[in-house]
Amino acid sequence: MEIVHVYTKLRSEFGRQYLFSDRPTELLVDIPPDPSLAMQFITKTPRDQATQACREMSEHQVNTERFESESRGLNHMEGGWPKDVDPNDMEQTIRFRKKVEKDESYMNSILQLGSVMDHYIRQNNAINIYQDYFTEDQDIDEGQEAPSAKTINVFRDPNEVKRTVTCLSWHPDGGRKLAAAYCCLEFQKSSKDLSPDSYIWDIENPNQPELALKPASPLVCLDYNPKDPHTLVGGSYNGQIVYWDTRRGSQPVELSSVEHSHRDPVYKIIWLQSKTGTDAFSASTDGQVLWWDVRKLNEPTERLVLDPGREGNLDRALGAISLEFEATMPTKFMVGTEQGLVVSCNRKAKTPAEKIVCTYDGHHGPIYALHRNPFFPKNFLTVGDWTARIWSEDIRDSSIMWTRYQMSYLTDACWSPVRPSVFFTTKMDGVLDVWDVLFKQNNPTLSLKVCDEALYSLRVQDNGRFVACGSQIGAATLLEICSGLSTLQKNEKSLLAAMFERETKREKILEARQREMRLKERSRSEQSREDDTGRDADGDESPEQLIARAEEDFYSVVEAERKRREERHRVSTNHSKP
Amino acid sequence: MAEVEETLRRIQSQKGVQGIVIVNSEGIPIKTTLDNSSTVQYAGLIHQLVMKARSTVRDIDPQNDLTFLRIRSKKNEIMIAPDKDYFLIVIQNPSD
Numbered sequence: 001m002e003i004v005h006v007y008t009k010l011r012s013e014f015g016r017q018y019l020f021s022d023r024p025t026e027l028l029v030d031i032p033p034d035p036s037l038a039m040q041f042i043t044k045t046p047r048d049q050a051t052q053a054c055r056e057m058s059e060h061q062v063n064t065e066r067f068e069s070e071s072r073g074l075n076h077m078e079g080g081w082p083k084d085v086d087p088n089d090m091e092q093t094i095r096f097r098k099k100v101e102k103d104e105s106y107m108n109s110i111l112q113l114g115s116v117m118d119h120y121i122r123q124n125n126a127i128n129i130y131q132d133y134f135t136e137d138q139d140i141d142e143g144q145e146a147p148s149a150k151t152i153n154v155f156r157d158p159n160e161v162k163r164t165v166t167c168l169s170w171h172p173d174g175g176r177k178l179a180a181a182y183c184c185l186e187f188q189k190s191s192k193d194l195s196p197d198s199y200i201w202d203i204e205n206p207n208q209p210e211l212a213l214k215p216a217s218p219l220v221c222l223d224y225n226p227k228d229p230h231t232l233v234g235g236s237y238n239g240q241i242v243y244w245d246t247r248r249g250s251q252p253v254e255l256s257s258v259e260h261s262h263r264d265p266v267y268k269i270i271w272l273q274s275k276t277g278t279d280a281f282s283a284s285t286d287g288q289v290l291w292w293d294v295r296k297l298n299e300p301t302e303r304l305v306l307d308p309g310r311e312g313n314l315d316r317a318l319g320a321i322s323l324e325f326e327a328t329m330p331t332k333f334m335v336g337t338e339q340g341l342v343v344s345c346n347r348k349a350k351t352p353a354e355k356i357v358c359t360y361d362g363h364h365g366p367i368y369a370l371h372r373n374p375f376f377p378k379n380f381l382t383v384g385d386w387t388a389r390i391w392s393e394d395i396r397d398s399s400i401m402w403t404r405y406q407m408s409y410l411t412d413a414c415w416s417p418v419r420p421s422v423f424f425t426t427k428m429d430g431v432l433d434v435w436d437v438l439f440k441q442n443n444p445t446l447s448l449k450v451c452d453e454a455l456y457s458l459r460v461q462d463n464g465r466f467v468a469c470g471s472q473i474g475a476a477t478l479l480e481i482c483s484g485l486s487t488l489q490k491n492e493k494s495l496l497a498a499m500f501e502r503e504t505k506r507e508k509i510l511e512a513r514q515r516e517m518r519l520k521e522r523s524r525s526e527q528s529r530e531d532d533t534g535r536d537a538d539g540d541e542s543p544e545q546l547i548a549r550a551e552e553d554f555y556s557v558v559e560a561e562r563k564r565r566e567e568r569h570r571v572s573t574n575h576s577k578p
Numbered sequence: 579m580a581e582v583e584e585t586l587r588r589i590q591s592q593k594g595v596q597g598i599v600i601v602n603s604e605g606i607p608i609k610t611t612l613d614n615s616s617t618v619q620y621a622g623l624i625h626q627l628v629m630k631a632r633s634t635v636r637d638i639d640p641q642n643d644l645t646f647l648r649i650r651s652k653k654n655e656i657m658i659a660p661d662k663d664y665f666l667i668v669i670q671n672p673s674d
Contacts (some may be wrong), residue, residue: 081606100608105663108581110600113659113666114585120646120657121592124672 051471068207077141147434147446148482153206157182157474159195165470167221167268168459173229175461177202177210179467180476183218183237185265185456198222198234200246203466203478214250215242220265226327227277233294235266235282243294256297262286268323273330281325281336287317289345304355306343318343320417324370326377332357334380337365344393362389362399369413369458375420375493379500383413388425392504397511400503403435404442412457418464418486421496426455426469438495446485450477477521534548582664589668595653608664620656624667626662664668 019534032193081096094472100106155178157163163182173175181198199209214218215236222234232244239262242252262284271281272291279301280292291302306318322336331348349355363384372380378393379400386406389399408429416422421438422445430451433444453472460467470476590611591597595655596614605625610617632644650672659666 081604096606097608100602101579101582106608107579109661109664110582110666111585112587113661113664114582116646117657117659117666117668118592119587119669121589121595121647121668124655124670125593128672 050171070207092324112486147436147485149432149434149446149448149479149485150482151284151450151477152466152480153203153478155180155199155206155209155476155478158199158209159197159474161194162473163194163218164456164472165474165476166457167219167223168457168468168470168476169222169224169232170459170461170468171229172224172226174180174460175463175466176204178459178476178478179213179222179224179232180468180470181219181222181234182474183265185219185220194218196236199475211246212250213244213252216240216255221268223269223271223280225271225277227271231294233271233280235262235269235284237265239263239266239284239286240283241266241269241280241290241292241297243297254297256292257299260299262288262290264319267321270323270325272325273327281323281333283320285319285321285338287319289320289323289335304345306337306356308341308343308356309361319366321366321368322370323381324372326372326374329377330474334370334372335372336382336384338366340364340367340384341490342367342370342380342391347485351446358389358396360396360399362391363387368411368577371414371423371489373415373420374417376497376500381413381415381423383410383425386410388413388423390437390500391502392500395504395511397514400500401437401441401508411455412469414458416460416486417462419488420493422485423497424458424460424467426450426458428454429565430455430471432458432469432479434481436485437499438492448479450479451475592670594671596669596671598669601665601667603663610670620667620669624656624658624665628658628665632660 082095128376157165161184165180165183166183166185167181169179171179175564177200179198181199182195183198184194196215198213198215198219200211200213202210213222213232213234214334215234215397217236217238217240219234219236219242222232225231225233230246232246234244236242238258240258241256241261243254245253260283264284264286266282266284269280271277272279272281276293276295278294279291280294281289283289287306289304290300290304292300306320307316308318318341319338320335321338324336326332326336329348333345333347335343335345338342340361341362342362344357344360345355346357347355360382362382365385367382367384369383370380380391380393382389382391382399386409386411387403389402391399406427408427408431411426411428413423413425416424419436422434422436425433425435425444427433430449430453432448432450432455434448436445439445450469451471451473455469455471457470458467459469465481465483467481468476469479586598586609589595590618597616598610599607599612599617599620601607601624602607603619605621607617607621612620628644628647631647635642635644645658647660649656649658654669654671657668657670659668
């Protein structure tokens, strides 16, 4: 059967009929080529154009905010036992097991699995596939990988009001813990809600400090006892020395008495090498260096006043900002002062006057860090104002090597404990510099911007790979240095020794020359003074005369300049007049 | 029954083998040569791992199936032979 659909439409409803007509072609527009326009274009041959037909994609990097993580454990109890069997009941479990063992499928599968397993066990025993086959060829050069450092963790001050991290100390046993002293060092900025706590962090857990140390006044510096990793000693803002034992909790075990402590914040405290392992010494800007026995903190065992005149006069004493003590040289120590002098002292001197052996004058401002090179104890590094300087103990007048004046103030420095030619410095613009004197002397080998705020303290861990630096807002950052900067290179010690020798010799020669010149001057001035005893020698002018002369010179120069400007102005107005 | 014992004894006598555990599909250790606490630990942890490994292999290719799993660690090697209902776990200290 045919299926037909009928469609009807009235003719009047159709549209108008199309009437097509043909027409010859007509030129509408003719645009001839204009060769002059070609001058504005450059032929570019050959053209290399890459096209790709794909979806548009863009690459974005996102870093999450620090997340809080917590460790949780899950206890696995024996599970899966059918309901009628009680897992704790030995008899029932044994009975269940025996039942399973009698099962056909059990036997078959075990037989089959057993043969498979047998094969692999034998395979293991035959050849050790992870054996080092090509050990001789593995000593190839690591290649000149670019020096780098990676941030591993950031430990932030958990308090609301952020304080500066003023001092860091690594746990002596393996360095799994870091003690950080927090204090607001700005003058009179400490508010009432400033917490005096300092914290000990476990480096694996940046979310929460492991232990809080609660002194009476905020700590400016602290140090772990290298002999007993449970004890710490700290110097606080009000000048007291505080002693903790981490086994006994957050409260200090002992506090030094206020009358006998320092009168200014204690800027540095270091444990000493002693038979009892309980001696420490501290330095403060009140000009004193005090020795303490931590078993009896009510009075210091010894006192030294940093008077350059060697008279023990406290009024003329220099304020001490940093201390240096090397365990290999237990009788000597060095103090860095606010006035820019490094004072080298001998502890075993008989009289207090002889305690101060010599001074090194180098910096324009306070010496914030002082550190001896662990491989070459005769050379030490100081940091103050905008430079870092390396000194040799024998040369008093100047440092043997120094860096350029940096863009921002240097706040702390230390040598690397594994590489004698590497040292680290921190700056007030938040940059950590790693200097390798054997590689590059003008610029740091590696410059890392750790954070936007100023960095105030720095400490390298004993293995030389981890560096902790503390910033102004209380964030201590833990960085890992690449292996190139933390493994001893061949000949490094001898090359560095040669470099220090050379620089020391240069300074010695310069010093000798200076001395000669001074001698000559003096002999010449003596002669000239003998010649004209009547005349007032220039060198004998009193300060007032000098000032008067300076004023005269100044005013005459100003007058001359003013006159010159007037002349110029008059001349120009003359020119502008018609 | 005796063949099962024979097989297990043979495996145990191989060089370096430290222990054997047989676990059923529900995670219950059926037979073991280790002490109870280690057995329970191995049974629970490895059971989950084998399930995950098997599902991974099958996700990649549904025709495929897990035949053997080896976990090599610093101290020893854990070898797992899975079956439909049971696993055989052998801990071996490879020769070095």
